[in-house]
Amino acid sequence: MCTDKQLPVHPVFRENSVVDVSSCASVHHVTSERNENRQKTVRGKRKARECSENAKRKHSKSSNGSLGRAENEQLKNGDVEAVTLFEVVSMGRSAMQAVVDDWIDAYTGDRDTALLDLISFFIQCSGCKGMVTAEMFQSKKGTDVMSKMVEDLDEDTGLQYKKFLAFPWILTVTWPLDMDSGEYPLIMSGLYWKRFRSHFCEFVSVLVAQCQNCVIFDGYLLNTLISLLTELSDSRVRAFRHTCTLAAVKLLSALVNVALNLSVSVDNSQRLYEVELAKMASKRASPRLDRIQRKISEIQERKFEIENMMDAIFKGVFLKRYRDVIPEIRAICMEELTMWMKLYSSVFLNDSYLKYVGWMMHDKQPDVRLKCVLGLQGLYQDQSCSKTDLFTIRFKERMISMTLDKDHEVAIQAMRLLMVISQSCEDVLSPDEHKNIFQFVYCSHRPLATTAGEFLYNRLLSNPELSRPRDGASEQERDRELVLARVRALIHFHTESELHQHMLYLVDSLWDSAGALLKDWNGLTSLLLPHTSCQDQALSSAEEAFVIELLLASVKQAAEGPPLSGRGAGKKVINTKEKKLQIDDCTKLTEHFIKVLPELLSKYSEDAEKLTSFLKIPQYFQTDTCDHENSQALLAELEAAVDRHTDAGLLETAAHSYQSLCAQDSPWHSMAQPSFDRLIQRWTDTLGTRFGESQSDGCFTANEDSTLEILSTLKKLNAFNIAQELSKWSLYELGTRLLDVEIKHGGLPMEVVTVEALRFMCNCILWKLNTFGEGVTSRESALQQRNQLRAFCEKCHRCLSHAEQLVREQAFMCLSDVLIAHNYQLQMWDSSAGTPLLYTPDPKLQKALLSFIVEHVFTSPEQDTHNSKDGRLEDLHRRRNLLAAYCKLIVHSVLEMSMAAEVFKQYVKYYNDFGDIIKETLNRTRQMDKMESARTLVQCLQQLYLRLKQEQDRGNTCSSRVQTYSSIKELARRFSLTFGWDQIKSRESLAMIHRDGIEFVFKGFVQQSEKHSPPYISYLTILSEFSSKLLKPDKKTIYSYLQKFAGEQVINNREESWMPLIYYRASLMGTDTIARSGSHARVGADRKMYRSFLNSALRSSTGLAQLNKQLRYVQCKKEINV
Secondary structure (H helix, E strand, C coil): EEECCCCCCCCCCCCCCCCCCCCCCCCCCCCCHHHHHHHHCCHHHHHHHHCCCCCHHHHHHHHCCCCCCHHHCCCCCCCEEECCCHHHHHHHHHHHHHHHHHHHHHHCHHHHHHHHHHHHHHHCCCCCCCCEEEEEECCCCCHHHHCCCCEEEEECCEEEEEEEEEECEEEEEECCCHHHHCHHHHHCCCHHHHHHHHHHHHHHHHHHHCCCCCHHHHHHHHHHHHHHHHCCCCCCCCHHHHHHHHHHHHHHHHHHHHHHEEEEHHHHHHHHHHHHHHCCCCCCCCHHHHHHHHHHHHHHHHHHHHHHHHHHHHHHHHHHHHHCHHHHHHHHHHHHHHHHHHHHHHHEEEEEHHHHHHHHHCCCHHHHHHHHHHHHHHHHHHHHHHHHHHHHHHHHHHHHHHHHCCCCCHHHHHHHHHHHHHHHHCCCHHHHHHHHHHHHHHCCCCCHHHHHHHHHHHHCCCCHHHCCCCCCCHHHHHHHHHHHHHHHHHHHHHHHHHHCCCCCHHHHHCCCCCCHHCCCHHHHHHHHHHHHHHHHHCHHHHHHHHHHHHHHHHHHHHHHHHCCCCCCCCCCCCCCHHHHHHHHHHHHHHHHHHHHHHHHHHHHHHHHHHHHHHHHHHCCCCCCCCCHHHHHHHHHHHHHHHHHHCCCHHHHHHHHHHHCCCCCCCCCCCCCCCHHHHHHHHHHHHHHHHHHHCCEEEEECCCCCHHHHHHHHHHHHHHHHHHHHCCHHHHHHHHHHHHHHHHCCCCCCCHHHHHHHHHHHHHHHHHHHHCCCCCCHHHHHHHHHHHHHHHHHHHHHHHHCCHHHHHHHHHHHHHHHHHHHHHHHHCCCCHHHHHCCCCCCCCHHHHHHHHHHHHHCCCCCCHHCCCCCCHHHHHHHHHHHCCCCCHHHCCCCCCCCCHHHHHHCCCCCCCCHHHHHHHHHHHHHHHHHHHHHHHHHHHHHHHHHHHHHHHHHHCCCCCCCCHHHHHHHHHHHHHHHCCCCCCCCCCHHHHHHHHHHHHHHHCCCCCCCCCCCCCCCCCCHHHHHHHHCCHHHHHHHHHHHHHHHHHHHHHHHCHHHHHHHHHEEEEEEEEHHHCCCCCCCHHHHHHHHHHHHHHHHHCCCCCCHHHHHHHHCCCCCCCCCC
């Protein structure tokens, strides 16, 4: 049976002036008489709260309650008075100890009242806005009572309630219906509520810690508290479930600490017992031994009791909530479980508990997976592998796969977990698994790559076996041997990974962990230079290439820093410390390589590939001083390198290095600039002299040696002209002489004309366009520049018809670059700079450009079948570059937009090869001018249709160059899809397409006199592909426009020849209008009928002629009235 216990009215919580605590519960403890208040109105409840609030104020003045000292401390500090556990915990850590001590004193005096205060605290922390009633449970036979433990809705009051047993109490919690939709303290945002969560967890820990030597073992406090938290953690209400689950697992964590303290006490007492027992019989005190033995037994009993409590919480809360629907609850369970395993491994660290962590590593939420991985890191760091070996074998595959997790933080911590496992358990990961894990140094996410780099460094490069010195070796030799061993280990990994083009990514991944090795430029360069004492450790050619590439990547990383391209959203903003470190690294590498680089350039002077890598290093020099002697040696080796080689990559790299050394703010400017000028002047003189000697009566008559010298010199000048302006040497005039000889007389070798001469003149024009307008420009200067530009375009125009394909393609690319640069110069022109440079390509040149694209880009695939796969890919890449250059001319308004029609015609036919380029061009032209872009599409479709009509009227079978009717219709459909879903934005363009199409079809058609259909009426079927993009009002307008041309009598005509008009009208009418006319079913049947014969005609190879033939056999069964 249940009897009411007369308890004092519990205080109602008042609003806290610091934060809004209106969501906090007003918790009442009343007798069975006051249980009738649940049937009162809301106004009656408010009065009850006010009365209990007044009672609280009187009670708090006269009694030394559980919050007395806490209140006094807060009042002394000038804070707002706190009258509840919830308010004191919310205020912070300073009052925590005092309030717990006061509560223990109150519990010792009146445990029922204090316990109800604690119950109210947990319910209030859940954000409950209702109240709690309590009844004393005294019956041993609680069958009837247990059957009434429910969570339901009270329809009379409109409140939800939960009735449950928290022995010895039967508690009833009542709350409003909207509690599920509202927030509660644990999920509220803001710093205050984040602190509240930590204070709440600390309160539970402090409460158990302060009670561990007194009331915790009275069989009353924790039993009631565990019952309360177990019941509320199983509630349907998220606030109760979340808050009480957190409190329960924190309570278990606190009990773990108590159990650990008891274990320490047992060990200490056991040692004391053994010491006493080891004494001689005459000195041994039997009563003391008995006392120690009783103490050991008592502590062990307490420990057993604590473990039972822990087991009750685990089974009652954890096992139900670790798979809760709320991810926050699952994460809490996993975090605390791994903490229990770490702290109390004798009980929790076994497969029975580890399996839950393994299962939850498959959770859908990244936070839960992250808690599992972080917890396992702590376990593998602190515990031996013997306790986790079965778990490791069972879930190793999952842990490895988590490095590919879509959440970056989970992937990073999974990588760290594998690193810890590899360090603590040597043979768990196989060599193949290590190899696969190390491949993450090449991934695009830099934090994951650096973690993998750390793993790689710890596993391979910091191996103690690598640092064993040779007997009798000096310190310098030992350092060199260690660097060599580490480099060879890195070479072995890099070779096995088969990703030889990713050295920059490898260095970036190792930069944080292996920075000492990568910045040891002295040790790395010593491997490349001759070393007398270590001839047996000389590097092979492949190893030298790797070390050189590693050197270059480390120099670039030190000078530029992360992130690399593809490893960051943008340029990283470095702080002052990082900037200073970067400057120091640049200074050190400059001081080292300014001395060593000349010797390295001399050693590898015949190897162009290795030499190219070394020539990039001066671009990263950064210092305020200049070593004159070493700088002269470096410039001499630079000059020797570019004189000896004609490789394009090497010359381009050398040109950029000269550009860096000759910069105005460079300390090497005074030495590098004269050396650069002498070099260019020598090449210019050589080219002029050799070309003059090779001419005879205006024809080119040089022998093979002179031709090779002219070609090599032209390549060098061209490479340096790309990096710096060389106009003061009058190189354009020299290039003009070369082209004039070829155009007028011919005879120049193809390579000289195509690859170099045209490109050489193009670069000169581009530099002049770039510098034109820097000062005030006169009219005469503008005219001279325009004449020069026109002359160059005319020369390129002539080269478009050259016999060699390479000449034609190079001329086209030069024309595109120059015309686009000129257009950009006009757009950026400042009116204050004087007369602009005006030039417009003539119509002949524009047509020549279009003809070139049609002939060289849109070629038949059958022509390329003799090529290999690599050859076809290279050819496709070349044609894509040509088409992209032509589309740029249209997008930049160099060519008229109507000239894009020929390109748009090929959208479907060459979709796989050029679909992305054509679609982007179409979108760009639409952004420039919607109406003109639409006219271009109309022009494209009408030209294709007319060409097909002409071929069929002649009776010719359609050739491969003429698109079929089905392909034209498909092209119209693709065009309509490019308008997107925003019909308002493109309504004018679409309306214009329909108007032009109607005018095209009915051009010259007279309504009364004409009995036959217009010749182009089948074009309406193509036009209908755009009808779905029209708005309903626009469809009505277009339909009225159609009636204006066709007339009502023609529209209602049911003859076979007018079938495309019927189909087009159906596409415009729409379902709503037809339904209002009462002809919905007839239109649907007719549309289905027409679509069936149309599809069959489109599948036929005879095209439009077969379509017209089938039109004559179609019989319309019912008439459509509109």
